Amino acid sequence: MIRTIEWNGDAVVMLDQRRLPAEEVYVTCRDYREVAEAIRTMVIRGAPAIGVAAAMGVALGMRQADPSRLDEEFEEVCRTLAATRPTAVNLFWAIERMRRVYQSARGITLGNIQATLLETALKMWEEDIQVNQLIGWNGAELLASGMTVLTHCNAGALATAGYGTALGVVRAAVAAGKKIEVFADETRPFLQGARLTAWELMKDGIPVTIITDNMAGHFLKSGRIGCVIVGADRITANGDVANKIGTYSLAVLARENQVPFYVAAPISTIDLSLASGEEIPIEERPAEEVTHVFGVRIAPEGVAVRNPAFDVTPHRYVTAIITERGVARPPYAESLAQLAG
Ligand code: MRU
Secondary structure, three states, rough: OOOOEEEEOOOOOEEEEOOOOOOOEEEEEEEHHHHHHHHHOOOOOOOOHHHHHHHHHHHHHHHHOOOOHHHHHHHHHHHHOOOOOOOHHHHHHHHHHHHHHHHHEEEEOOOHHHHHHHHHHHHHHHHHHHEEEEEEEHHHHOOOOEEEEOOOOOHHHHHHHOOHHHHHHHHHHHHHHOOEEEEEEEEOOOHHHHHHHHHHHOOOOOEEEOOOHHHHHHHHHHOOOOOOOOOOOOEOOOOEEEOOOOOHHHHHHHHHHHOEEEEEHHHHHHEOOOHHHOOOOEEEEHHHHHHOOOOHHHHHHOOOOEOOEEEEOOOOHOOEEEOOOEOOOOOOHHHHHHHOO
16 A cells, blocks of 8 residues: 555654655654645645644644643644645644544643544544545445546545545445546646556556646547546535636536536535635645746746636536545535535
């Protein structure tokens, strides 16, 4: 199994996703600030993986906290980790879960608080893999043998503690004996599709073909694609879905061509506190990600750039949302409340 993130006994170790597929190197984060920096700079990325990293970051931070000002340090650790990436709700979900554990552990010895926090973070790592396997199991039923699945970004093992959400559905279908092929959008500007989705599917021997993002319409129209499956960074109460920039265009193209558009995500990605996608904060990333490719400038110096990392797909384009508790169908206001409430 791909080792996206691990606890090595006294530090958090992450596979450096900025350097894949050329190099398979690991980054060791020895304090919570290094964990926050790794999330911000996308050493680790993907909503569920970001959540697990943040939980481990909190546990690491509290192992090194000054015992005389524990509460203040806890808040400082949470604040630093929460300030890294605003869109993926799993980050805040994980921090909140750690906060509840910290608050209920107050009053026991410092050593026990630290042990409980670490135990919780490790449990979240383990649960994430189990949840993804259930998502895969639930989603596999939607795939027929011989189907080609189009995906965007990387919602695979690398985006989670393991197995993946969208790619978990593909893995489960393949494990059930179905013949499945994947088309992967390269996913400008960070190239998660070309670099990460292609790398992890090839490692598993699952047939994968890379296309550039602007080829998706052509292949959806050609009849070559059986369905689209993507992950999510946040799903609001009405079923609107924030995911990697370009997902919205794919959803519209899928609808135009009567191709089912599925979203695979854990319950922890559903944010019932927001009524619609308009309320989701969209991260804007540095211009250099657009103007440069691997350090080489491709756009004129001084040009204006926009780089929103995510877009919101309105729920009307979403055929179904695959979770570990079952498959939600429209109307999402009811089905999601039932699954996640
Ligand atoms: O910017 P990233 O690489 O963190 O964006 C990742 C995505 O958009 C994924 O599709 C999403 O987080 C789901 S991962 C299971």
